[in-house]
Structures are given as C-alpha cells and as structure tokens.
Amino acid sequence: MHKSLVIVAGGSGRRMGSMIPKQFLSLAGKPVLMHTIQRFLDYDKHIRVILVLPIDQVSYWDKLCIQHNFTARHKIAVGGETRYQSVRNGFKFVEKDSLTGIHDGVRPLVSPLVIANCYEQAELHGSAIPCISVNETVRQVDKKGSRVVNRENLKLIQTPQVFQYELLENALRQEYSEDFTDDATVVEAAGYTVNLTNGNPENIKITTPADLKLAEFYLSL
Amino acid sequence: MHKSLVIVAGGSGRRMGSMIPKQFLSLAGKPVLMHTIQRFLDYDKHIRVILVLPIDQVSYWDKLCIQHNFTARHKIAVGGETRYQSVRNGFKFVEKDSLTGIHDGVRPLVSPLVIANCYEQAELHGSAIPCISVNETVRQVDKKGSRVVNRENLKLIQTPQVFQYELLENALRQEYSEDFTDDATVVEAAGYTVNLTNGNPENIKITTPADLKLAEFYLSL
Numbered sequence: 389m390h391k392s393l394v395i396v397a398g399g400s401g402r403r404m405g406s407m408i409p410k411q412f413l414s415l416a417g418k419p420v421l422m423h424t425i426q427r428f429l430d431y432d433k434h435i436r437v438i439l440v441l442p443i444d445q446v447s448y449w450d451k452l453c454i455q456h457n458f459t460a461r462h463k464i465a466v467g468g469e470t471r472y473q474s475v476r477n478g479f480k481f482v483e484k485d486s487l488t489g490i491h492d493g494v495r496p497l498v499s500p501l502v503i504a505n506c507y508e509q510a511e512l513h514g515s516a517i518p519c520i521s522v523n524e525t526v527r528q529v530d531k532k533g534s535r536v537v538n539r540e541n542l543k544l545i546q547t548p549q550v551f552q553y554e555l556l557e558n559a560l561r562q563e564y565s566e567d568f569t570d571d572a573t574v575v576e577a578a579g580y581t582v583n584l585t586n587g588n589p590e591n592i593k594i595t596t597p598a599d600l601k602l603a604e605f606y607l608s609l
Numbered sequence: 610m611h612k613s614l615v616i617v618a619g620g621s622g623r624r625m626g627s628m629i630p631k632q633f634l635s636l637a638g639k640p641v642l643m644h645t646i647q648r649f650l651d652y653d654k655h656i657r658v659i660l661v662l663p664i665d666q667v668s669y670w671d672k673l674c675i676q677h678n679f680t681a682r683h684k685i686a687v688g689g690e691t692r693y694q695s696v697r698n699g700f701k702f703v704e705k706d707s708l709t710g711i712h713d714g715v716r717p718l719v720s721p722l723v724i725a726n727c728y729e730q731a732e733l734h735g736s737a738i739p740c741i742s743v744n745e746t747v748r749q750v751d752k753k754g755s756r757v758v759n760r761e762n763l764k765l766i767q768t769p770q771v772f773q774y775e776l777l778e779n780a781l782r783q784e785y786s787e788d789f790t791d792d793a794t795v796v797e798a799a800g801y802t803v804n805l806t807n808g809n810p811e812n813i814k815i816t817t818p819a820d821l822k823l824a825e826f827y828l829s830l
Contacts, residue, residue, distance in 0.1 A: 519748065523814065525766040525791050527740065533802045534764065536794055542763075543755070545746040570746050573757055581754045589819070593744065598810070605826040 390486035391507060392436040393428050393548065394478035397421055397445075397493025398467045409445060410594055411493040412452060416607050420594055421449070422458050423496035423607075428489070428548075429460055431503045436486065437462035439493070440478040472568045476560050487511055488556050489548035490571045492593055497606050499588040503548060509585045510550035517572045518587030519543035545570060546587040555580055611707035612728060613657040614649050614769065615699035618642055618666075618714025619688045630666060631815055632714040633673060637828050641815055642670075643679050644717035644828075649710075649769075650681055652724045657707065658683035660714070661699040693789045697781050708732055709777050710769035711792045713814055718827050720809040724769060730806045731771035738793045739808030740764035766791060767808040776801055 397411040411421045421439070428435050441449055443466050452458070463481045467474040475490055482488050487507055491498070502518050509516035522542045527534040549571045551559075556571075559578035568574045572582045590606045592599055618632040632642045642660070649656050662670055664687050673679070684702045688695040696711055703709050708728055712719070723739050730737035743763045748755040770792045772780075777792075780799035789795045793803045811827045813820055 522765070523816070525793075527764045527766055527793075527805070529762050529764055529805065534805060535797075536766075536790055537763075541750050542758075543748045543750055544743070545748055545757075569757060572746075572748075576756075584748070584750065584755060595744070601830065602823075602826070605823070609822065 389511060390436070390483055391432055391434070392438065392482040392486040392488045394465075394475055394482065394488065394490045395421070395424060395437065395439045395493045396467075396471060396474050396478070396490065397439060397441055398471065398474055410600075412445075412448065413594075413600060415496060415594075415600060415603055418456050418458075419452050420496050420603075421493050422452075422456060422460075424491065424493055424498075425460055425462060427496065427498055427500065428491070428503060431500055431507075436481075436483055438465050438478045438481045439463065440465045440467050440474045442467045470564060470568075472564050472574060475571060475574075479556065479560055482553070485553045487550060488553055489550040491548040494594040495547055495591055496594070497588075497590045497592060497603055498546070498548065499591065502586065502588050502591065505585055506548050506550040509583060510552060513583040514552050514555055514580065515572070515575060515582045516550045516585045517582050518546045518548065518591070519584050520546065520587045520589055543584060544587075545572065546591050547571075551575060610732060611657070611704050612653055612655070613659065613703040613707040613709045615686075615696055615703065615709065615711045616642070616645060616658065616660045616714045617688075617692060617695050617699070617711065618660060618662055619692065619695055631821075633666075633669065634815075634821060636717060636815075636821060636824055639677050639679075640673050641717050641824075642714050643673075643677060645712065645714055645719075646681055646683060648717065648719055648721065649712070649724060652721055652728075657702075657704055659686050659699045659702045660684070661686045661688050661695045663688045691785060691789075693785050693795060696792060696795075700777065700781055703774070706774045708771060709774060710771040712769040715815040716768055716812055717815070718809075718811045718813060718824055719767070719769065720812065723807065723809050723812065726806055727769050727771040730804060731773060734804040735773050735776055735801065736793070736796060736803045737771045737806045738803050739767045739769065739812070740805050741767065741808045741810055764805060765808075766793065767812050768792075772796060
C-alpha cells in the first residue's frame with residue numbers, strides 16, 4: 389500500500405531561547421527536521437513526505453536544504469493557525485488511499501521499529517497511535533489537593549500517528565475544536581476508536597535546549 | 610533544625626540484566642548509591658544519613674565503601690519485606706524531631722536545589738513531595754479503549770519526600786497497606802495532606818541499562 393507522511397513543523401524558537409525555530413536547530417551537524425524526514429525515508433524510500441511549514445519559514449528551509457545538500461524529495465505545504473489546520477493543509481497533498489502518518493517535526497528519534505509497526509498496525513486496524521508507559525508514581529492535582537492515580541492505566545502519547553486514508557479524510561472534514569490536542573483526538577471526534585501501539589522512550593519532542601542535548605546523546609548511542 | 614535522610618535501596622539487579630543490584634552499579638566510576646548519598650552531604654554535611662539495605666547486601670556495600678574510600682558517615686539499617694517496612698526500619702535511627710527525607714537510592718541525579726527546597730518546604734508546611742509536569746498527551750486506558758486526560762492536572766512524583774518528624778512518626782505507626790505506593794501515600798493514609806513542590810527532570814530512577822547511560826550523560830553536563 390502507498391504510504392504518506394505529513395510532518396508538522398510549526399514551532400518557533402521561543403522556548404529554546406533562540407531566534408531559530410527549534411525544528412531548524414542543528415542536531416549532530418544537521419537540522420532536526422532533516423533527521424526526522426530521513427528516519428521515514430530509511431523506512432520506505434517511496435514514502436510521500438509532506439512537510440508543513442509556516443509560510444515565513446519556507447525560504448529558510450530551502451536554503452538549509454541547499455546548504456546540507458538535502459535532496460530528499462518532499463512536498464511543502466503551508467501551515468495554518470492551528471495544528472489541525474496545518475494537518476489539513478498537508479493532507480491535501482496526500483495521495484488518495486495511501487496509509488498516512490502524521491508526525492511532529494521535532495521528534496527526530498522515533499525508532500525504525502516504531503515507524504514500521506505503526507504503519508503495519510494502521511493498515512490492519514485503521515489507526516496506530518504510539519505510546520509508552522509511565523514509570524513514576526502519578527498524582528492528579530485539583531483545588532483540594534492531590535491524589536495518586538493508577539499509573540498502570542496511563543499512557544504517554546507520541547507520534548507518528550498513522551491512519552487509513554478514509555478515516556483521516558472523514559476526520560479532517562470536521563469543524564475545528566479546542567479539544568483537538570493531537571490527531572488521535574480528531575479521529576475520535578469523528579466517531580472512530582483509536583488503536584494504541586508501542587512507542588520508543590527516546591522518541592522525545594525537542595522543545596528546550598536540554599531536550600536538544602538529550603537528543604544528541606541518544607543519537608550518539 | 611536537624612535533618613535526617615532515609616535512603617531506601619532494596620533493588621535487585623534483575624531488570625538491569627545484571628547480578629549486581631542496580632544501586633551498586635558503577636556510574637561515572639563509582640556506585641550509584643555513593644553519588645546519591647554525596648548529593649545530600651553536599652547539601653548539609655551534618656545531615657544524618659540512614660541507608661536501608663537488604664541484609665545480604667550489607668557486606669558487599671562495606672567492601673565497596675573500603676574500595677572507594679567512601680568514608681562518609683552513614684548508618685545502615687536492614688531492609689524489610691516491603692518498602693514501607695524498610696522505611697520503618699530506617700526511621701528507627703532517625704533523631705527525634707529532625708526533618709526527615711526519604712529518598713530512592715537509585716535517584717543519584719536529584720538537584721541540589723530540589724534537595725534544599727524540599728527540606729525548606731517541609732519545615733514550613735509539614736511535607737514536601739517533589740514532582741514534575743507531564744510534557745506529552747496522556748491517555749487513560751480501560752477495557753473499552755482509551756481517552757485523553759488533561760495532563761495539566763497530572764504530576765510525576767519523585768523523591769526526596771521530606772516530612773516533619775511527627776507526621777512521619779504517626780504515619781509509620783499504621784498497619785501496612787497495599788495502597789502505600791510511596792511515602793506520601795503513607796502520610797496521606799494517616800490523615801495528612803501532602804504538599805507538592807518542584808522536582809528536576811534529570812532526577813530519574815535508574816532501573817534499566819538505558820537509564821544508567823542516561824544518568825552518565827546527565828552527570829557529564
């Protein structure tokens with residue numbers, strides 16, 4: 389089955405204390421986003437990659453691609469006001485009936501195994517949402533105080549979130565809602581149930597300078 | 610105010626794929642436990658440290674201390690069947706009325722700031738439980754499927770959990786319950802509310818070989 393990937397990379401550099409948006413920061417010598425894209429091309433060199441970028445970042449990305457001789461073919465889509473709108477804009481370039489992943493641009497450390505498994509599971513079950521367990525005691529805080537909740541039932545959600553084309557097509561017809569925290573919630577809001585599968589602990593989202601260092605460390609292993 | 614610390618180090622090496630209990634494994638040249646103890650001595654060289662070890666690990670620890678010339682004064686208490694019992698055994702050596710922290714032996718990366726803050730907050734409020742926020746989308750899983758929960762209200766709990774003497778003394782008089790997942794829950798079961806404060810993200814619990822590598826990395830920063 390044809391496979392597609394929408395990479396959402398709408399972040400700014402603010403939390404990094406940097407003018408350069410975090411997805412462009414250098415990780416082991418090349419921009420975070422190039423690592424991310426490469427991981428999926430290593431999985432399937434025919435995967436159709438659509439990179440969603442804020443309009444004012446497109447020419448900068450083009451320059452980086454020339455500079456790093458990053459000739460990996462990918463389409464550029466222009467980001468929207470919300471993540472939901474960005475995914476919608478990217479989805480327009482997805483080939484009809486292809487199995488479609490949606491991935492955070494700032495997660496360059498997703499493992500090859502997790503990518504393969506998410507696409508396989510989504511083909512079988514409609515969707516695949518990678519997640520990992522929680523290793524610490526968890527408390528839920530409210531106005532009155534806090535109480536321990538059973539961590540065995542909690543999962544930390546990652547990307548790529550992979551879906552059959554029709555599911556995603558239907559889900560992306562909905563009006564935007566503030567409850568759309570990730571793509572799984574969009575698909576659920578359209579009436580589908582989502583299927584959880586294994587993520588990898590190193591698949592962190594790079595949002596702070598400490599995360600960037602941690603990512604360098606993981607890449608060095 | 611006098612300060613005490615009960616370090617609970619009852620783990621085996623099983624999850625590490627090692628015969629050596631994880632608290633004794635070498636981290637940047639010395640056993641994990643020595644890093645842990647040293648962090649607290651750096652905070653207050655007069656802190657009374659009580660190390661709770663399984664009976665069959667005591668002589669091995671003694672050897673390690675000689676080998677590493679680790680002359681830091683600490684008492685040894687013998688571990689019990691459960692963490693609760695181990696804490697109870699350690700607490701017998703705590704000086705009356707001292708502010709008492711309970712810490713996991715396999716958390717050598719607690720920051721000096723977090724240690725200081727926990728003891729200060731406990732002196733003011735009775736207890737201090739360090740915790741960090743959750744950075745990923747969280748789902749709660751049940752038989753029917755899963756649903757997103759508001760991660761803003763969730764906290765990941767760490768140690769040192771620090772308490773005023775009387776609170777802990779009263780709490781440790783209780784019969785053991787399976788609900789005692791950490792020391793905060795023991796204190797709550799005795800009718801007190803606990804006070805959450807800031808932990809540090811690097812304050813991981815070393816339970817796998819990957820954790821040990823990560824800890825080496827954090828120490829190298």
